[in-house]
Amino acid sequence: MHRESTASVIARQLRTAIMERTLQPGAQLSETALSAQFGVSRGPLREAMQRLVQEGLLRSEPNRGLFVIELDEADIRDIYVARTAVEGAAATMIARARVPAALRELRAACDAMTTSLELGDPAALSDADFHFHDVLVQCSGSRRLVRMHQTLIVETRMCLTALEGTYQQPLELVEEHNQIVAAIEAGDVKLTLKRVELHMDEALRRLIHAEDDDNQAYI
Amino acid sequence: MHRESTASVIARQLRTAIMERTLQPGAQLSETALSAQFGVSRGPLREAMQRLVQEGLLRSEPNRGLFVIELDEADIRDIYVARTAVEGAAATMIARARVPAALRELRAACDAMTTSLELGDPAALSDADFHFHDVLVQCSGSRRLVRMHQTLIVETRMCLTALEGTYQQPLELVEEHNQIVAAIEAGDVKLTLKRVELHMDEALRRLIHAEDDDNQAYI
DNA sequence: AAGAGTTTGATTGTTGACAATCATTGCATG
DNA sequence: CATGCAATGATTGTCAACAATCAAACTCTT
Missing domain, CATH: 1.10.10.10 (Winged helix-like DNA-binding domain superfamily/Winged helix DNA-binding domain)
Known part of the structure; x- marks a missing residue:
């Protein structure tokens, strides 16, 4: 059946x-x-x-x-620590290999975010955001990184759903993704890692701040 | 109950x-x-x-x-990719924080390896090796890294058990661990990451070579 | 003799009933 | 009035019997 x-x-x-x-x-x-x-x-x-x-x-x-599970601020930080480890590894792998098909997919996922931003559709932007990170890890070709990432994404969505998906600074967000893809396309491994780490730090900062605005202790 | x-x-x-x-x-x-x-x-x-x-x-x-599951060479490489991501992140976290208690635990775990080497006890060395990597990730304090690591360790042990726990170059092995701890103690984040990556590359190389010697396609 | 269809055996997948455990409520007691 | 205790209700944990599915062996046909 x-x-x-x-x-x-x-x-x-x-x-x-x-x-x-x-x-x-x-x-x-x-x-x-x-x-x-x-x-x-x-x-x-x-x-x-x-x-x-x-x-x-x-x-x-x-x-x-x-x-x-209930996620406190320490958990959210931990999620981003783990995501940085996983996505950093994935991104550097892609930057090293530079398989054309993978680069195309990544670029497309990134462009979809730009489109959603220009259309002013926050829900679509959020979806495109998650899709990008999915593609990023998938393209690494590492089954284990993919598996570890899945759970982390669910937890991240738990947090974002709590904030009802409204991003604080969508322009910066999209630009950070573009920068990551640019570094990967250039094959610059160190820069790629640095930009992934920067993006995660910024994403975490935006998330924690948004949480403060809503005065929510637990997410 | x-x-x-x-x-x-x-x-x-x-x-x-x-x-x-x-x-x-x-x-x-x-x-x-x-x-x-x-x-x-x-x-x-x-x-x-x-x-x-x-x-x-x-x-x-x-x-x-x-x-x-059956692990082929691609899987083994993938395991080490994932382990590098997880343990690299853990090690850099410890190098940044430099909590005395964590440094002591790491040093102790490393010394245990040296002792086992000097005693010429390969089984004890293997156990001490795995214990070291356990401690490394535990000391990072990241629950998610710990969870992801557990499965990776089981898979690694699956491979090593197949080779009956005889290390190829135990002296190099122990020295690599010492170098990692030294870098962490010095608080040199970049060097720490580099040495973890080096250790993983070497460990993978030793594992694949040992496998070749045994003429085993699948582990 | 080779191949397709059928039967058979074993295994997994599912279900509902039973036992054990825990939180809550009411009552008796100091 | 507060506290300890017992009964109760609901929930989880466990089990054994039943149904469905699949692989392999066997038979029948060409």
């Missing part, structure tokens, strides 16, 4: 629910409620949940239940 | 079994056999297995079963 295990399907649905804050941070996941909602039994649902526990998106309290 | 979920316990046991090659690469995991072996029912066992699928240690073929 399906070419994918049900646990995998349910896990993805749970992941998006957490990302979109349908399942809010700190919320307990009721097995009966969710199994009814997804139309499966508790067995497959529990298997899916264990996947997210391993990913670190759910926290398990034995004999108590499973809860959506 | 237990302060840990059974799925978590079983997952760890499976992980070590894969690491030690009790469960060989490519082998199918029989649910009934394993549940009997671990003394649990199929339910908790399946939950544990889904964790390893998420980690990438098991490969799922729907309606066929779960199989231990």
